[in-house]
Amino acid sequence: MSTLGDRLRIARQKSGLRQTQVKERTNINNKTLSGYENNVSEPDMNTLTVLTELYGVSYEWLLTGEGEMTVNTTKKSSHLTEKDERDIAKRMAELREDLSTATGLLFEGEPMSEEAKESLLEAMEFGVRLAKKNNKKYTPKKYRENDEE
Template sequence: MMTTLGDRLRMARQKSGLKQTQVKERTNINNKTLSGYENNVSEPDMNTLATLTELYDVSYKWLLTGEGDMNIPSRIEKKKSSLTEKDERDIGKRMAKIKKDLLEGSSNDNNDALSFMGEPMSEEAIESLLEALEHAERLATLANKKFIPKKYRND
């Protein structure tokens, strides 16, 4: 049976145990708009889809197309555990260097401060950026593990 985007949005919301009013409280998407999405009256933009994907903890690809696994995040968690202690140390070292480079560049001169859309970034925004970079670093490390010849793996 072929499902529509609206069907998948409803399934994902129900799987997460949320009512439309709770989604409104957490995302500021009003009930009428959300109902329109779920009933295929209208379609959310990409930013709204990303917000709902994160809230419902489902795969973006699945939500958009209906293909693949609905629950990608749990699969990422399994892979995360396949990082070795050395991988974790290496990621830690790389993240420390990135943080040092970012913060040194922003503390030398106000003109060099980290900025987003012309405005200096707050400490919270910088931490958020670093968390996103660390997540990307972990995913890249996991993705590249499959290219290591078996004789060099510690499996």
């Protein structure tokens, strides 16, 4: 079973990029990228989002090694629009407010630290983004003929 680091390296190599090119396009330090690929550290959800889009691979494959490795990047419908980004930002602001005003929010029986809340928000944002993208891929039957023309 391959690790996240192995899949990151495979995806980078399949996309034909060297680590220095990834650094130029994403501002991820070479040492940091090397750490990800060698399983020394793991990227956060925002970094994973950037890398999946740069490499043209699916989130599912990158995170689990299951499913199709590549995604069809020619489909415009899977890209997030400015409106989608605003919707995501609005939803994340609501979630952040809910977390900051929540009382009795516990993690393993202890009050959640600010770091834990931020990690939870990052994971939630990743989920919201993934759901938005996946929902854009589905076209109801009544609209399919119009898309093909």
